[in-house]
Amino acid sequence: MNKGTNTNTNTNRTDRIISRVTTIVASIVVICLAIWGIRTLIRQARFEETNDAQVDEYINPVVAKVTGYIEEIRYDENQDVKKGDTLVVIDNSEYAAAQQEAEAALMNAKAQIAVIQSNVKTTDQSSKVYQSQIAAAKAKLTNQEQEYDRYKKLYDVESATKQQLDRVTAALDVARSDYKTAISSYEASLSRIEDAKVQLKALDAEIKRREAVVTRNDLTVSYTVILAPYDGKMGRRTIQPKQLVQAGQTLAFIVDREAGKWVIANYKETQIRHMKIGEKAKIVVDAYPGKSFTGVIESLSGATGSRFSLLPPDNATGNFVKIAQRIPVRIRLEGNSEELRELSAGMSAVVAVKKERN
Structure with missing residues (x-):
């Protein structure tokens, strides 16, 4: 018991x-649970929060400007690069040969200027000789005219024979012909000088064209060495040495470190009424849950995210179901660049913006 x-x-x-x-x-x-619920209610009352957010930054393609075979690749996947670093070298043999040909053509055009200028000088000297010949021919013509007048008077009074008058007349005709020839030669020399001056102007234009061709070829040769346009980080490598690439082909992608980073937070349309540009935001990235970052609202999208999609929805085409739309809000990240360096484009984040009451 x-x-x-x-x-x-x-x-x-x-x-x-x-x-x-x-x-x-x-x-x-x-x-x-009560404490968590109270804190959640207080947080919801004070902040607009969303977990539909991602870190973003500019990721730009590195494009080939010329066609050719890849000679060297001087970067590795995910490598940090500085502005001006050589990324890819394309074989420039063909372009270098074209450049040498263009330079030789330019030198030839410049050499022709010296030749034409020498011809102008020679023709100018010749014109001075023709001027002397004109003076001599004119003096001879004047003398023959006087001689003809004397013999004509003598012939009229029957003091000279017809043969003598004919001889003097023939000499006068020769003198006139010589005078006209000297004038024609002088005028022709002046025309040659004008022609040479026109040729010089045309040659000046040709030289400018040749210089432009040389400049273009210099650019083409420079395009065979592809440089990093800014400080950044390379993406995945998809090319190999000796591979043929075409002008305009994308060779790689580079993450732009100079342009900064930002977060695109997709808030519901009912959450943005209290948001303003310049307002502070708190950001927690999923990759670093114990660490928070600060940012400033840069802009609010002018339309919902669905309107920028490839196939925007049309509520008039079928049964309508009201769904809260998302408005992309761009938030610029602030802080030490070394801290922000840890963040990569595409990382998920939670963004909280304090409600501003009017």
């Missing part, structure tokens, strides 16, 4: 302990 009584007493005591522990645990859970 005593043994049974002791067993019942021990059972009752165990039940009371279990009941007490259960009550304590339940109370703690209820208190924790």
Whole structure:
């Protein structure tokens, strides 16, 4: 009888302990849930929060400007590069030959200027000689005209023979012809000078064209060495040496470190009424849950994200179901560049913006 009584007493005591522990645990859970609920309510009352957010930065393609075979690749996947670092070298043999040909053509055009200028100088000297010949021919013509007048008068009074008059007349005709020839030669020399000057102008234009060709070929040769346009980080490498690439082909992608980083937070349309440009935001990235970053709202999208999609929805085409739309909000990340360096484009984040009451 005593043994049974002791067993019942021990059972009752165990039940009371279990009941007490259960009550304590339940109370703690209820208190924790109440604290969490109160904090959540306070946070929702003070902040607009979304977990539909991603870190973003400019990722630009590195494009070949010329066609050719790849000679060297001087970067590795995910390598940090500085502005001006050589990324890819394309074989420039063909372009270098074209450049040499263009330079030779330019030198030839410049050499022709010296030749034409020499011809102009020579023709100018010749024109001076023709001027002397004109003076001599004119003097001779004047003398022959006077001689003809004398013999004509003598012939009229029958003091000279017809043969003498004919001889003087022929000499006068020769003198006139020589005078006209000298004038024509002088005029022709002047025309040659004008022609040479026109040729010089045309040659000047040709030289400018040749210089432009040389400049273009210099650019083409420079395009065979592809440089990093800014400080950044290379993406995946998809090319190999000796591979033929075409002008306009994408060779790699580079993450622009100079342009900074930002977060695109897609808030519901009911959350943005209190947001303003310049407002501060708190950002927690999933990759670093114990660390928070700060940012500033740069802009709010002019339309919902669905309107920028490839196939925007049209509510008039079928059954309408009202769904809260998302508005992309761009938030510029602030802080030490070394801290922001840890963040990569595409990382998920949680963004909280304090509500501003009007």
